Amino acid sequence: MSEAPAAQRTASADRAGSIDLLLRQPEPRAGWRVLPARVIALCAVELQKLRHDRTELYTRAVQPALWLLIFGQTFTHIRAIPTGGIPYIDYLAPGIIAQSAMFIAIFYGIQIIWERDAGVLNKLLVTPTPRSALITGKAFAAGLKSVVQALVVIVIAAALGVALTWNPLRLLGVLVVVILGSAFFSCLSMTIAGIVLSRDRLMGFGQAITMPLFFASNALYPVSVMPGWLQAVSKVNPLSYEVDALRGLLLGTPSHLGPDFAVLAGAAVLGVAAASALLGRLAR
Template sequence: MSAVPDAPRAAWAEAPVPPSWRRLPDRVFALCLVELEKLRRDRTELFTRAVQPALWLLIFGETFTRLRAIPTGPVPYLDYLAPGILAQSALFIAIFYGIQIIWERDAGVLTKLLVTPTPRAALVTGKAFAAGVRALAQAVVVLVLSALLGVALNANPLHLLGVAAVLMLGAAFFSCLSMTIAGLVLTRDRLMGIGQAITMPLFFGSNALYPIELMPHWLQTVSRFNPLSYEVDALRGLLIGTPAHLLLDFGVLAGSVVIGVTAASALLGRLAR
């Protein structure tokens, strides 16, 4: 039996570990697959989470369309509202995503993840885009309901891909915001309280329900610093063809995600202490 040369054996044993930036896409993809597996096992969650958007469209949208109380130009109010409710549904999923990471801390899962070679940014990014996967799954339900109610949606495949990208970026940012808050408050009860306190101001302080021009000046200023406003603007431009600033919208959302991932990654270790 021939002996294996020492040099090749040593080279095999000391194979270089890929740098962290090369492992990032694999970790993000793996965590997104885990999220899809959760959805596959519990499909009822999609429909229970779709109840609130459905009520907004059926009751608020239909009523204000008849009243014509909110001027939206040539666009029917229900058409104007549908992209805003789509963004709202993604927001409501993502803003409490930090609860999951606190649960993983309490179960000991987070500590095990942090001792692996996986970069913290990969863990945060994976969870952020996993929230986007959930948002996309619910978006299908909201879009189908909108179509059934007669909303004139743009079915251009490129536009639908843009809608998917916008929802992923929006959900990623708000889930990072939630994980950042989790890293600061450290408990589920506090996170729930803060999440409930900021969700409705984020929603009502955006252009989801009414044009920015109808707001008081101070609220217009707040709206321009609200990432949800840029998400809604992009969704309206892609879905119903209203004038939109797509380059600015995508830029703000992408920049917000980078800031969110950076902040959440910096605080991730604090959760495991």
């Protein structure tokens, strides 16, 4: 006789709990649990885009191939730039990897402006997902696309006879460097998007800063051959640290991997913070 009332009380408690869930809004997950899920989801979306449409991958491979084929082989023969005893095309290859990754990431703000115009961004902002999680997810999605581009450039460089390392740990370090660099430049693009609020203006700013960033780095020539003022600019240019790390990992040349990784990681964190702060202005 005592088991029946106990079962009834349990059933009543279950019904009360179900009704309470319908009446009470569930508490949002903490940001530290949302962030990995958002990053993984957006990276999966980028993979789906590449799987369904490889046109962008093929077209973006043309420019780095031309840099290596024409610029690299020409300056290898004339030996006009001091490279520390290695062929110039070998010296150039890591710089072209960094350049191609930057060119993908620096226009990533156009996508977030398109999402705003389509109403997608406002829908994302009303979810309990932190803004920093949204920016981080997009930044590392840009990094994923840049990794694919970097692998294409590595294959082209290997076909041209560039003496690259195939050590798995060093190649893993290359992927990390490319992702961190792309994360910063994509956040820079999204920060500019939060300021200019227009795709046309963002295109203008993107074109205005990409080539100065490229030429004010050590991608094409050593810092030692630059004039003094350009050396100062190179020291605050994250692309220089990315190229330095890539050369050390791929070619085994003298580098500063510890400071390079620290600068790239710090720049990525600052980029996420800046883009997150301006995300609300972009959605107005």
